[in-house]
Structure formats: structure tokens, C-alpha cells
Amino acid sequence: MAEPLKILIIDPHPEAVTSLRRALNSSGTLEVVGDAGFGPVASTWAHTLEPAIVIVSVEEPVTRSLTTIQALTRGNPRWTVVGLVNQFDREVFRRTVLAGARDVLVRNSSASDLHDSLIQAHNADALRIAASGVDPAAPTGSIITMFGVKGGVGRTTLATNLAVALAQESSASVALVDLDVPFGDVALMLDIHPENDVLDALSDPVLDDLERLQKLLVRTPQGVHVLAAPLAPDDSGTLDSSRVGRLLTRLAALHQFVVVDTPSGLTELTAAALDVSELAMLVTTPEVAALRRTHACLRLLQGLEFSTSKLQLVLNRAESKTRVSAAEAIEALGHPVVWRIANDYHTMQSSALGQPVVEAAPKAHISKDIQLIARQLAGAPMASRGSWLPWRRRTALVTA
Ligand SMILES: Nc1ncnc2c1ncn2[C@@H]1O[C@H](COP(=O)(O)OP(=O)(O)OP(=O)(O)O)[C@@H](O)[C@H]1O
Ligand SMILES: [Mg+2]
Incomplete structure (x- = not known):
């Protein structure tokens, strides 16, 4: 069986992290390897844990979440960044995608919907990288x-x-x-x-x-x-x-x-x-x-x-x-x-x-x-x- 895809959660609320962790780990194909708060620490943990996907909670003040997404997607990151919102809002969706997120998911979706959307987003990124001929292990620093x-x-x-x-x-x-x-x-x-x-x-x-x-x-x-x-x-x-x-x-x-x-x-x-x-x-x-x-x-x-x-x-x-x-x-x-x-x-x-x-x-x-x-x-x-x-x-x- 293939290794599960590693997930990093950026969300400062421990209860929210626990329930998301439970939902994602149940699939067997995804594995939450860590969580962190907003800001520079998010990028640091992403570089340390090398996840396949980073899920960033998008919440008020939205700028804090969006700045974190921007930092995570700057350059040529090897991880897929996805926003997570409590409820769908067209304007927030637009700004989250503009900040660099590949997709925006709604928090109370079923575990299987979350799983499928994350896999789709990751596959889309993998295709983009393959098409651009960029080697994700190439030195960018x-x-x-x-x-x-x-x-x-x-x-x-x-x-x-x-x-x-x-x-x-x-x-x-x-x-x-x-x-x-x-x-x-x-x-x-x-x-x-x-x-x-x-x-x-x-x-x-x-x-x-x-x-x-x-x-x-x-x-x-x-x-x-x-x-x-x-x-x-x-x-x-x-x-x-x-x-x-x-x-x-x-x-x-x-x-x-x-x-x-x-x-x-x-x-x-x-x-x-x-x-x-x-x-x-x-x-x-x-x-x-x-x-x-x-x-x-x-x-x-x-x-x-x-x-x-x-x-x-x-x-x-x-x-x-x-x-x-x-x-x-x-x-x-x-x-x-x-x-x-x-x-x-x-x-x-x-x-x-x-x-x-x-x-x-x-x-x-x-x-x-x-x-x-x-x-x-x-x-x-x-x-x-x-x-x-x-x-x-x-x-x-x-x-x-
Ligand atoms: N700008 C500075 N102002 C005052 N003291 C300094 C300054 N820069 C370095 N020092 C002091 O100079 C000493 C030597 O510094 P440091 O160990 O960084 O030099 P180094 O070139 O790495 O030395 P080494 O050849 O031992 O590797 C240390 O005691 C340090 O505290
Ligand atoms: Mg020295």
C-alpha cells in the first residue's frame, strides 16, 4: 500500500484540530503529521515536516490566515495549500484562492468529501508541477x-x-x-x-x-x-x-x-x-x-x-x-x-x-x-x- 499523504493543519484552536485530525486519519490514505498556528511558524513547520498538503483555517481576522497562505505558497513550495472555512462565502473564497490556495473546503463537510477534495487538490498540483517540468527537490533557497x-x-x-x-x-x-x-x-x-x-x-x-x-x-x-x-x-x-x-x-x-x-x-x-x-x-x-x-x-x-x-x-x-x-x-x-x-x-x-x-x-x-x-x-x-x-x-x- 502507498504511504499515506502527510497533512499539516494550520489552526490555532486545539478542539478544531482534534476533530479534523480524527476525520482525516480515519481514511488511511491521509495522515495528519502536525499542527501549528498562523504566521511564520506555519512555514517553519511546513519546511520541517514536509507535508504533501497544508490545510489553513481561514477565519477572522482573515488577513492573518491569508498572509499565512501567501507565505506558504511563495516561491516553489512542494506542498498543496488548501483553505478551510466554517461556511461558504464568495468573497472569502475569492481572496483565499487569490492568496494562493488551491481550493477552499467547508469545515463541516463529511469526512469522505474532505478526503476526496484534498486528494483532488493534491493531484491537480502534482499535474501542474509535472507539466512545468519543475523538480520539487531542486534548490530554491x-x-x-x-x-x-x-x-x-x-x-x-x-x-x-x-x-x-x-x-x-x-x-x-x-x-x-x-x-x-x-x-x-x-x-x-x-x-x-x-x-x-x-x-x-x-x-x-x-x-x-x-x-x-x-x-x-x-x-x-x-x-x-x-x-x-x-x-x-x-x-x-x-x-x-x-x-x-x-x-x-x-x-x-x-x-x-x-x-x-x-x-x-x-x-x-x-x-x-x-x-x-x-x-x-x-x-x-x-x-x-x-x-x-x-x-x-x-x-x-x-x-x-x-x-x-x-x-x-x-x-x-x-x-x-x-x-x-x-x-x-x-x-x-x-x-x-x-x-x-x-x-x-x-x-x-x-x-x-x-x-x-x-x-x-x-x-x-x-x-x-x-x-x-x-x-x-x-x-x-x-x-x-x-x-x-x-x-x-x-x-x-x-x-x-
Ligand atoms: N561587533 C562586535 N562587537 C564586539 N564584539 C564582537 C563583535 N563581533 C564579534 N565580537 C566578539 O569577538 C570575538 C570573536 O567573535 P567570533 O567568535 O564570532 O569570531 P570568529 O571569526 O568566528 O572567530 P574564530 O576564528 O574563533 O572562529 C567574540 O568574543 C565576540 O563576542
Ligand atoms: Mg568562529
């Missing part, structure tokens, strides 16, 4: 890699906080991957205790099965899905950088944003991540040593024909007391600085370990700077994912 050629410039701080800000500022589903082996500290910064790590995700059976891959990620209270660095540092030697690109691309089929933290330097691992990234954020601070290395790195990237359209320079801890002003730093780099992040020592110190600063102190300068990046990324189109092969063919490495 954007990969953003944070890298830098000097230790301690703030890659992990920025990767972690950007991922949290993206989840907070948009309804997007966000993954955060810690490629800083062997000592990655993303899990520590977010106070999570993962049982799986990047190494578990690099095997063929996992890379070939999106559902298995998704289960290796830990969802933080902020709504970010984290794939941690190897838990036992000794294992990191076995990390195969040739598979990293495949891993990140698979994650981009599951999440709208995949933020990647990397070790210091241009290692093979970082190169593999940069290869598949839409955006490569090169982080530096206004210190002589960091500026000198970053300048050398920029020249190296230029020589290797790395696409400048996907490279963005980030000046972290701008105006810190290093005797080099932000203006002097920018001049020394000889490359436009796209983002500046305030030096905010006291806020960083006071935000408890395990709580990202954009959450602990959202109004602090550093948080506002990171929120601005998140907002722009969530709204702005990305440069296309162009491979960067000339770089990979050469072996020059700039290490920390």
Missing part, C-alpha cells in the same frame, strides 16, 4: 557563506545572528551550518545540544533523502535549523570537502536561506561552500593584521576569477579602538565595504552565552546592523549561483 582570513573577526557571531535575524525578520525557513571544524561553536552560541552533526549529513543515503537530512538539524527556539560541527573534534579529519557543496545545495532545497559558518582562512572546505553560494560575505575588522590578510585575500579571489557579484565585504567592529578608522580601513582594502557592523563590546558581553545578541538586545547598534542585512537579504534578489571552478582547480590556500 539561497546559500550565504560567512568567511574570513583572520581568526576572531566575528564570522560565527555574524553567521549565528544573521540566521536568527533572518528567521525573525521574514517568514523564511533558515538553516545554519557550522563548517568550522574541528572547533565550531555555533551550538554553544545558541545553547543547543545536537545529537547529530555535519559528518552524519555527508553520507550518500542522507544526501539522497531530504527527509532524513532534515531530521539531523536541530530547531532552536528562534526557529533556526542548525547542523552542528562534528561533536567529537577527532572525527573532523574524515570530513570530505568534495561533498560539502552537495550538502549545502540539498539544504537549499529544504530552506529558503542556508547560512554557513566557516573556519578561518580559505581552506578546501570554505572553497567548497563558496562554490555553491549565492553570497560570500568576507568578514574583516579594522586591525592592521586583519586588513592586510583581507586585502591579500581579495587580490587572490580576483586573480582566481571569483565572481565579484556574489562577494560582499563586511567590516565588523567598525570604529573599534584599533587606531585604524573605518574610513582608513575601507581605503586600505581598496574594495567597497557593503556592510558595517558596530563595535559593541558591552552588549556582546552582557548578552548571555547561548542567547544571540539580536534576540537578547534587539535595539543595540550591533543588532540593528545585522537586522538591516537580514531585511535586505529577505527582500532583495540574489546574484545567481555561478560555480567558481577556476579557483578549485588551483590549490593556493590562505590559512589563518
Whole structure:
């Protein structure tokens, strides 16, 4: 017998969910795998549970339901979205379909009518996808890699906080991957205790099965899905950088944003991540040593024909007391600085370990700077994912 079709219910009323769950599960061909409330959480759960169908309760205030439907149907979702109303109303029907729902069902229909309508809606979507030739497992998300050629410039701080800000500022589903082996500290910064790590995700059976891959990620209270660095540092030697690109691309089929933290330097691992990234954020601070290395790195990237359209320079801890002003730093780099992040020592110190600063102190300068990046990324189109092969063919490495 075929696997039952997975259903996610978006409805904030527990009694309504229970009765719908009972009606749908009785068929044997449908299985309710979860329920959630309106808003960004609905998209997050849809990305986590990968249902075939999402049923969204359409109720007053209708805008809340319709915004949720819009978020669920934006881009190229793999699930069929259906509205559920208490009684038929022509205007509500029209607005629900315009928001992106494939059909609108009436709540008190018989269990068999609900079942048949859901199957029909799902089949109609499956036909549409087949006709458009779109592969639902194709990557639709954007990969953003944070890298830098000097230790301690703030890659992990920025990767972690950007991922949290993206989840907070948009309804997007966000993954955060810690490629800083062997000592990655993303899990520590977010106070999570993962049982799986990047190494578990690099095997063929996992890379070939999106559902298995998704289960290796830990969802933080902020709504970010984290794939941690190897838990036992000794294992990191076995990390195969040739598979990293495949891993990140698979994650981009599951999440709208995949933020990647990397070790210091241009290692093979970082190169593999940069290869598949839409955006490569090169982080530096206004210190002589960091500026000198970053300048050398920029020249190296230029020589290797790395696409400048996907490279963005980030000046972290701008105006810190290093005797080099932000203006002097920018001049020394000889490359436009796209983002500046305030030096905010006291806020960083006071935000408890395990709580990202954009959450602990959202109004602090550093948080506002990171929120601005998140907002722009969530709204702005990305440069296309162009491979960067000339770089990979050469072996020059700039290490920390
Ligand atoms: N904008 C900022 N203002 C003040 N302190 C900062 C800022 N950004 C980072 N820091 C601090 O700098 C230190 C290094 O930051 P972080 O660990 O993020 O850097 P990294 O580049 O990931 O370092 P590593 O090379 O260890 O991976 C941390 O103590 C962090 O709190
Ligand atoms: Mg780090």
C-alpha cells in the first residue's frame, strides 16, 4: 500500500484540530503529521515536516490566515495549500484562492468529501508541477557563506545572528551550518545540544533523502535549523570537502536561506561552500593584521576569477579602538565595504552565552546592523549561483 499523504493543519484552536485530525486519519490514505498556528511558524513547520498538503483555517481576522497562505505558497513550495472555512462565502473564497490556495473546503463537510477534495487538490498540483517540468527537490533557497582570513573577526557571531535575524525578520525557513571544524561553536552560541552533526549529513543515503537530512538539524527556539560541527573534534579529519557543496545545495532545497559558518582562512572546505553560494560575505575588522590578510585575500579571489557579484565585504567592529578608522580601513582594502557592523563590546558581553545578541538586545547598534542585512537579504534578489571552478582547480590556500 502507498504511504499515506502527510497533512499539516494550520489552526490555532486545539478542539478544531482534534476533530479534523480524527476525520482525516480515519481514511488511511491521509495522515495528519502536525499542527501549528498562523504566521511564520506555519512555514517553519511546513519546511520541517514536509507535508504533501497544508490545510489553513481561514477565519477572522482573515488577513492573518491569508498572509499565512501567501507565505506558504511563495516561491516553489512542494506542498498543496488548501483553505478551510466554517461556511461558504464568495468573497472569502475569492481572496483565499487569490492568496494562493488551491481550493477552499467547508469545515463541516463529511469526512469522505474532505478526503476526496484534498486528494483532488493534491493531484491537480502534482499535474501542474509535472507539466512545468519543475523538480520539487531542486534548490530554491539561497546559500550565504560567512568567511574570513583572520581568526576572531566575528564570522560565527555574524553567521549565528544573521540566521536568527533572518528567521525573525521574514517568514523564511533558515538553516545554519557550522563548517568550522574541528572547533565550531555555533551550538554553544545558541545553547543547543545536537545529537547529530555535519559528518552524519555527508553520507550518500542522507544526501539522497531530504527527509532524513532534515531530521539531523536541530530547531532552536528562534526557529533556526542548525547542523552542528562534528561533536567529537577527532572525527573532523574524515570530513570530505568534495561533498560539502552537495550538502549545502540539498539544504537549499529544504530552506529558503542556508547560512554557513566557516573556519578561518580559505581552506578546501570554505572553497567548497563558496562554490555553491549565492553570497560570500568576507568578514574583516579594522586591525592592521586583519586588513592586510583581507586585502591579500581579495587580490587572490580576483586573480582566481571569483565572481565579484556574489562577494560582499563586511567590516565588523567598525570604529573599534584599533587606531585604524573605518574610513582608513575601507581605503586600505581598496574594495567597497557593503556592510558595517558596530563595535559593541558591552552588549556582546552582557548578552548571555547561548542567547544571540539580536534576540537578547534587539535595539543595540550591533543588532540593528545585522537586522538591516537580514531585511535586505529577505527582500532583495540574489546574484545567481555561478560555480567558481577556476579557483578549485588551483590549490593556493590562505590559512589563518
Ligand atoms: N561587533 C562586535 N562587537 C564586539 N564584539 C564582537 C563583535 N563581533 C564579534 N565580537 C566578539 O569577538 C570575538 C570573536 O567573535 P567570533 O567568535 O564570532 O569570531 P570568529 O571569526 O568566528 O572567530 P574564530 O576564528 O574563533 O572562529 C567574540 O568574543 C565576540 O563576542
Ligand atoms: Mg568562529
